[in-house]
Structures are given as C-alpha cells and as structure tokens.
Amino acid sequence: MLIGQNTFAELGFPGRLIAVEGLDGSGKSTQIYLLKRWLELEGARVFFSEWNSSELVKSATSKGKKRELLTPTTFSLIHATDFADRYERQLVPLLRAGYIVLCDRYVYTAFARDVVRGCPSKWVRGNYNFACLPDLTFFFNAGLEVSLRRILDNRPELKYFEAGMDLKLSTDPYESFRIFQGRILEQYLAMSTEFNFVVVDANQPVETQQSIVRQIVGSRIDVSKYLAVKY
Amino acid sequence: MNSLFKQKRADHNIVVPSLSQRRFYGHGLPGVKLEALSGKLIAVEGADGSGRSTQITRLVEWLEGNGHATVQVGLKRSTLVSEELNKAQQGNILSRITISLFYATDFADQLENIILPALRSGFMVLADRYIYTLMVRDMVRGMDEAWVKNLYGIALEPDAVFYLNVSPEELVKRNFAKNHSLDYWESGMDLGLSRDMFDSFLKYQALMEHQFKRLQATYGFKIVDAHQSADAVNEVLRNEIESLLVR
Numbered sequence: 001m002l003i004g005q006n007t008f009a010e011l012g013f014p015g016r017l018i019a020v021e022g023l024d025g026s027g028k029s030t031q032i033y034l035l036k037r038w039l040e041l042e043g044a045r046v047f048f049s050e051w052n053s054s055e056l057v058k059s060a061t062s063k064g065k066k067r068e069l070l071t072p073t074t075f076s077l078i079h080a081t082d083f084a085d086r087y088e089r090q091l092v093p094l095l096r097a098g099y100i101v102l103c104d105r106y107v108y109t110a111f112a113r114d115v116v117r118g119c120p121s122k123w124v125r126g127n128y129n130f131a132c133l134p135d136l137t138f139f140f141n142a143g144l145e146v147s148l149r150r151i152l153d154n155r156p157e158l159k160y161f162e163a164g165m166d167l168k169l170s171t172d173p174y175e176s177f178r179i180f181q182g183r184i185l186e187q188y189l190a191m192s193t194e195f196n197f198v199v200v201d202a203n204q205p206v207e208t209q210q211s212i213v214r215q216i217v218g219s220r221i222d223v224s225k226y227l228a229v230k231y
Numbered sequence: 232m233n234s235l236f237k238q239k240r241a242d243h244n245i246v247v248p249s250l251s252q253r254r255f256y257g258h259g260l261p262g263v264k265l266e267a268l269s270g271k272l273i274a275v276e277g278a279d280g281s282g283r284s285t286q287i288t289r290l291v292e293w294l295e296g297n298g299h300a301t302v303q304v305g306l307k308r309s310t311l312v313s314e315e316l317n318k319a320q321q322g323n324i325l326s327r328i329t330i331s332l333f334y335a336t337d338f339a340d341q342l343e344n345i346i347l348p349a350l351r352s353g354f355m356v357l358a359d360r361y362i363y364t365l366m367v368r369d370m371v372r373g374m375d376e377a378w379v380k381n382l383y384g385i386a387l388e389p390d391a392v393f394y395l396n397v398s399p400e401e402l403v404k405r406n407f408a409k410n411h412s413l414d415y416w417e418s419g420m421d422l423g424l425s426r427d428m429f430d431s432f433l434k435y436q437a438l439m440e441h442q443f444k445r446l447q448a449t450y451g452f453k454i455v456d457a458h459q460s461a462d463a464v465n466e467v468l469r470n471e472i473e474s475l476l477v478r
Contacts, residue, residue, distance in 0.1 A: 056325065057333070060315040069311050073260055073339045073385055078312070081332040088326035118261035126381035130328050 004129025008095050011132055015095030016221050019106035022140035023181050025150035026202045032104050034210045039100055044226040047094050051105035054085040065161050072117035079110055080127050087131055100226050106134055112187035117167060136220055138213060139192060142202035144182050245298035248476045257384015270350035272387060273472060274361035277395030278436055279417050280405035281457050282464060287357050289465050294355050302349040305359035309340035331369050335382050338362060362386045367442040390475055392452030393468055394443055399436035401458060
C-alpha cells in the first residue's frame with residue numbers, strides 16, 4: 001500500500017477526509033461551508049482546513065507574491081510546504097483521532113495549477129505523495145464562462161499570480177485570468193476519472209447542490225460514527 | 232615558490248573554462264537552456280567544523296586571483312524564505328516533511344535567482360553546501376529516498392562536489408574550540424537519539440557520515456580527508472578545480 005495512492009480509509013485511519021475542488025468562482029467554498037454547518041449541527045467532530053493558510057509559511061508566501069519573487073518551481077514548493085505543515089500538524093492527528101476533516105482545496109489544486117505553470121506533472125505529484133488521498137472529493141463544475149462571470153462581474157483587483165500573469169499569457173490581467181482558468185479547468189477534467197471526483201453541476205441553485213452533497217456524504221460516511229462526545 | 236610562479240603567469244594568461252556537459256538530476260526546471268550555462272558550479276559539503284567556509288574563502292581568493300568572477304550561495308540564504316526558515320527552526324515547530332520542503336524552497340529560489348543567472352554569465356559559483364546535505368538530513372530522519380530524490384530532481388549537477396570528511400570525534404573538538412557549544416540541529420537533537428547532547432552529536436554525525444558515503448556511490452562526489460591541514464585540503468581542491476577549468 002502506498003500512501004500517495006490510497007485514501008485515509010484504505011490506510012486504516014478512523015477519520016475521513018472530504019475535499020472540494022473547482023475553479024475560483026465555482027461556489028465550492030459556499031458548499032463546503034454548508035456541509036460543515038450540517039455536520040456540526042448533526043453533532044459530528046468536524047475540522048475545516050483551507051488551502052494556503054498555514055500561519056508560519058504564509059508570511060513567506062505573501063512576501064513572494066507581493067514582490068513577484070516566485071517562479072513556477074518555488075510557487076509549487078512553497079504551497080507544498082504550506083500543505084505539509086497543515087497536513088502533519090493538523091490533518092493527520094485529527095484523522096487519527098476520528099474527525100471528519102473538510103478541505104477547501106487539496107493536492108489536486110497543486111496538480112492542476114503547477115502543471116499549467118509548466119512544472120513536470122510527475123515531479124509535482126511525487127512531491128505530494130506523502131499525503132493520503134481524500135475519501136471523497138467533490139468537483140464543482142460551473143463551466144468556464146460561469147466561473148469567470150462570477151469573479152469578473154465585480155471587476156475585482158486581480159492579483160498577479162491569481163491571474164496567472166507570471167505565465168505571460170496576456171498583458172491584460174482579465175484576459176490572462178481567462179486563459180489561465182481555462183487551462184486549469186482542462187487539468188481538473190483530465191483528473192476527474194483518475195481520482196474518482198464526484199462532479200457536481202455547479203450551475204444549479206445552491207440548495208440543489210447542497211442536497212446532492214449531503215446525500216452523497218450521508219451515503220458514503222456513517223456520520224453517526226463521528227459524533228462528538230458531550231461533556 | 233612554484234605556486235607563486237604559476238600565479239604570476241596566470242595574470243597574463245587567464246584560462247577561459249571549456250563548456251561543461253550539463254544535466255539536471257531529475258525532471259529539472261522548466262525552460263532552462265543548459266547549453267547557455269557557461270560558468271562552473273562547485274559545491275563543498277561537510278558538517279559544521281569541517282572547514283567548509285575557510286576553504287570557500289580561500290577558493291574565492293584563488294579563483295579571483297586567476298581572473299575568474301565568483302558568486303557564493305549556501306543554505307538558508309534565499310530572499311524568499313530564509314527569514315521564515317530561521318524563525319521556524321528557533322521555535323522548532325515544524326514537522327519533518329514541512330522542514331524538508333521549506334529547505335527545498337530555499338534551495339530552488341537560489342538555484343533560479345542566483346545560481347543559474349550567474350552560470351549564464353560565466354561565473355564560478357561556489358555552493359557552501361548543496362542538495363546533498365539536505366538529502367542526507369532527510370534520509371537520516373527516515374524519509375523516503377525516492378521522495379527526496381524526486382524533490383531534488385530540480386537540481387543542476389555541479390561540475391565538482393567535495394565532501395570534507397571529518398570524524399564525529401574531531402568535529403566535537405573543533406566545534407568546542409570555536410563556540411564552546413554544540414548546535415541543536417547539528418547534534419540531531421530533534422531525532423531523540425539521546426537526551427545527552429554530546430552523545431547525540433556523535434551518533435547523529437556518524438549517521439550523517441554514513442548516508443553521505445552511501446550517496447557518494449550515486450552522485451560520485453569527491454571525498455576529501457579534512458583531518459589534514461587547511462593548506463593541504465585547499466591544495467587538493469585547487470588541483471581538482473584546475474583540471475576542471477582546462478578540461
């Protein structure tokens with residue numbers, strides 16, 4: 001059994017990890033928030049973790065982004081460092097303690113983004129192979145145009161790396177963002193079968209999507225086994 | 232006397248190094264033209280107290296005296312993460328995969344922003360430790376060798392790698408003579424080999440030495456007996472580098 005090719009359940013962890021993936025603007029964060037609320041209200045032991053949020057690594061990442069110091073390689077490595085910190089210090093201990101861990105983005109985000117940035121896929125996947133695969137991964141597919149509209153309609157200030165400006169796809173940040181997101185979507189779709197993503201049509205109303213999510217979680221995970229002890 | 236004569240002659244007849252056969256160890260970096268890297272990359276490995284910095288200082292002087300431009304790199308010197316990495320180590324709050332990836336980030340940043348540009352400009356790049364120390368540290372900590380090798384597959388193969396080999400017993404003496412104390416990390420205290428720092432230092436350095444020699448089989452670096460005087464060690468290094476430049 002290889003760690004990077006098996007799920008937490010397959011490796012005998014008592015806890016379960018559920019990940020959501022999708023483009024910016026696909027609505028995945030809303031869906032995982034609602035899933036978290038449901039599980040909490042059911043009384044389950046739940047922990048939520050977000051991509052790029054490790055306190056320690058964050059200052060280096062934001063410095064790198066602000067000063068545009070990052071190359072595709074260091075961009076990839078610094079996000080792997082962030083992930084490893086959360087993985088080793090939070091995710092693994094909690095999964096061993098029998099928690100349901102919810103992740104807003106998991107290794108697939110790196111697999112898609114870093115490869116679009118030109119890093120060799122085998123190198124990126126190899127670097128992340130210390131991590132077990134999620135027990136359940138939802139991919140929110142809103143289609144490129146819808147995702148772009150949700151983000152771009154507000155005419156946000158697009159950040160350099162967020163817009164993929166480092167790839168020199170276009171000098172216009174909005175155009176660059178479109179091309180970049182399109183390529184990431186291609187990568188996600190290519191991984192969908194390989195990693196058994198549960199693909200959710202994210203063009204549906206929030207409630208419709210959430211009931212699908214809850215139904216699938218309920219059928220795959222016996223939530224009653226994860227109830228928190230009341231003191 | 233002989234070296235003085237050579238030195239004089241070099242002033243008028245500066246050797247232009249021949250092009251190296253370049254390769255990355257693994258997947259490498261996207262978009263790098265290897266044939267454009269006309270400088271030389273020389274790495275010096277060895278524990279604290281093995282004389283690395285002394286040797287590098289002398290090599291720099293010698294190379295510059297012979298008309299070669301030099302640049303130095305080393306661990307934890309990147310603009311990107313050196314500050315954070317130092318902070319994390321002081322608090323000792325990172326787990327091993329995280330530390331490992333953090334160091335790899337530090338290395339990659341220097342590789343792309345210092346080493347490669349310098350080699351492109353025809354500089355002699357002297358690395359005060361390269362990937363081998365990092366790999367050996369990880370392996371001593373029980374990390375998967377294939378994982379470590381994949382990670383450092385971004386590294387460029389140097390033109391020469393010297394491992395300054397000093398026995399753990401001698402290293403202790405040198406460290407005490409210099410600082411009157413042993414470093415927490417150089418003693419491998421995070422490994423829990425012994426609660427006694429002196430004991431842990433000896434055990435840890437022996438493990439490091441063992442892994443270095445194991446890696447030597449794969450990476451073929453030159454093991455230099457650094458129990459000798461600094462002069463004698465430098466002589467060995469200069470001879471090797473000299474033959475590298477005219478090759």
